[in-house]
Amino acid sequence: METGNFNEYFKFFIALLAIVNPVGTIPIFINMTANQDEATRNTNGSIASLSMGIILVIVLFTGEAILRFFGISVGSFRVGGGILILLMAISMLNAKMSNVKQTREEALDSADRDSVAVVPLGTPLLAGPGAISTVILYAQRHTSAAHYVYLFGAIVLLTGLTILLFRLAPTISRLLGKTGINIVTRIMGLIMAAMGVEFITHGLKQLFPILAS
Numbered sequence: 001m002e003t004g005n006f007n008e009y010f011k012f013f014i015a016l017l018a019i020v021n022p023v024g025t026i027p028i029f030i031n032m033t034a035n036q037d038e039a040t041r042n043t044n045g046s047i048a049s050l051s052m053g054i055i056l057v058i059v060l061f062t063g064e065a066i067l068r069f070f071g072i073s074v075g076s077f078r079v080g081g082g083i084l085i086l087l088m089a090i091s092m093l094n095a096k097m098s099n100v101k102q103t104r105e106e107a108l109d110s111a112d113r114d115s116v117a118v119v120p121l122g123t124p125l126l127a128g129p130g131a132i133s134t135v136i137l138y139a140q141r142h143t144s145a146a147h148y149v150y151l152f153g154a155i156v157l158l159t160g161l162t163i164l165l166f167r168l169a170p171t172i173s174r175l176l177g178k179t180g181i182n183i184v185t186r187i188m189g190l191i192m193a194a195m196g197v198e199f200i201t202h203g204l205k206q207l208f209p210i211l212a213s
Helices: 003-020 022-032 038-070 074-093 104-111 117-126 129-139 145-167 169-207
Strands: none
Touching: 003 022, 003 129, 003 145, 003 169, 022 038, 022 117, 022 145, 022 169, 038 117, 038 129, 038 145, 074 129, 074 169, 129 145, 129 169, 145 169
């Protein structure tokens, strides 16, 4: 694989990591599993991470068909996805959970659930609209089988990393504290903001070719 291609897939992984933001989700994960023993908490963390991975893999291979079904052009989806990611980034830069991922009503509803692994942890907190949009947009860049294999590998790597982070959640929370986690969230938000602007720019160039010149 050429260096340029490697950079593209590395960028995809970093972008997805910033949007999913498993470190920033740790306080929510700990709060939702506060009454569970370590084994049960680890199981729920693994299920949530695997749910995220499965959802993103399904989107990876069906995203193009979804766009065709609704008659949405890639350019329009880039602009829409970029705006969505930009809105999420603004919330993260303020160290807040974006309403795009979870509203206050949904948070209150999840507090009454016995099982929180798949919903709301797996989706929409991890595999939310931003992550789904990013996977679809990157999948559209090439049509080769190798391209999809590399994207699939990045999703699998992110899934494994999220499982590990959730298993270490209590330790990470103690080491970083709320301030440390907020700093990580703001850094991820900054990466997301830049990515959102890039998506919007490329989308506008596709919709209005005159801008590309």
